[in-house]
Amino acid sequence: MPAIVFDLDGTLVDTESQWDVVRRALAREAGIPWPEGATQAMMGMSTPEWGAYLAEVVGFPYGPEESARRTIAGMVEHYREGVALLPGALDAVHRMAERYPLAIASSSPRLLIDTFLDVMGLTDVIRVSVSTEEVERGKPAPDGFLRACDLLGVAxxxxxxxxxxxxxxxxxxxxxxxxxxxxxxFHPPSAEVLSLTTVIDSLDDLTHELVDGITPAAT
Incomplete structure (x- = not known):
């Protein structure tokens, strides 16, 4: 039986742009210009990685840990105002849970992952969650996904x-x-990258038939 491992930011929750808003606002407060390419570079990084990037590359004057703390505080405030689900997200999670074990592997800090699961009532639906701050390397390294699969007990x-x-x-x-x-x-992958994947228009198109058709172990 296949397993499904969801990303969180930008996949289930419309927060990729909000991370950017929070970080840019902190840069403005510190009087620092936002470097070209910084937004894309941090997408998928773990918390320690993007905290260091903000301090060392963008130039935040707080140090990596404080840069991360201030950013996460801004995101927690955003979550408390209401989780902005992407179209079809909640239905897709419940639909997949009817047949497959589910996990989340996200670059979000543990606090935000747990807040999402709690607010959306998914703590008993999604069995496993992994923050890349809990593994050695963030995305694009495979560590978070590998850990999620290991915890689910699937290859x-x-x-x-x-x-x-x-x-x-x-x-x-x-x-x-x-x-x-x-x-x-918001910063979509290139056509070359998408050619290596199965592209769907929305999470409404994430069906059992689609999943079974692209997992050799399931056929």
């Missing part, structure tokens, strides 16, 4: 990753997983 080749970002796709492919992508309007 990565029997699992499907549901992703949106270039780094997330690279991470799942490096883990040996099939990848389903809903390309975002």
């Amino acid at each position: 990565p080749t029997a699992a499907v990753a549901v992703e949106d970002s270039t780094n997330g796709i690279a991470s799942a492919l490096a883990a040996g997983m099939a990848v389903v992508v809903v390309p975002p309007h």
